[in-house]
Amino acid sequence: MSIYVGNLDYSVTSEDLSEVFAEYGTVKRVHLPTDRETGRLRGFGFVEMGTEDEEASAISELNGAEWMGRELKVNQARPREDRPKSGGGRRNNRF
Template sequence: MNLYVSNLMTQLRDEELFDIFSPFGRVESCKIIVDRYTGVSRGFGFVEMPEREEALTAIRELEGKAIEGRQISVSEAKPRVERDRFDRGGGDRRY
């Protein structure tokens, strides 16, 4: 199950995110998303946990928990929608 984690401190690293989730079960991967130009964390990331029940336990236990002074949000990630690189999500534009 892929989890979306937000409101993270910008200094938090992938390894630390792994350590936060690993007490709840097997963690396959952790990835904090960074700005492609500055390399600074965008404050959110994804955690992949292969066992659904373990992932649901992590959501229940970590949702709203303070991590380094910030209340994080944890939920099931929505499927990624592929967009044209020029699409800014503005709907059906016709030129």
């Protein structure tokens, strides 16, 4: 299971997020996606913890909590949906 953490400040680091979640158990991994073109953080991240009980505790305690001036959105991450492949950059493909 993985935890989705939304509404993050754009200056947050993996270490910052790890410290917050470590209060609820062992943090195995933190991932902060960045925008492909700008390299800027996208304002959300994912945290994996040692056990499902630790993750449930972190979700329960941190969802809606204020951190770095923002109200966190914390819940169980959903699997990534398969996206259709692009048409090679062409628009309005007509056949």
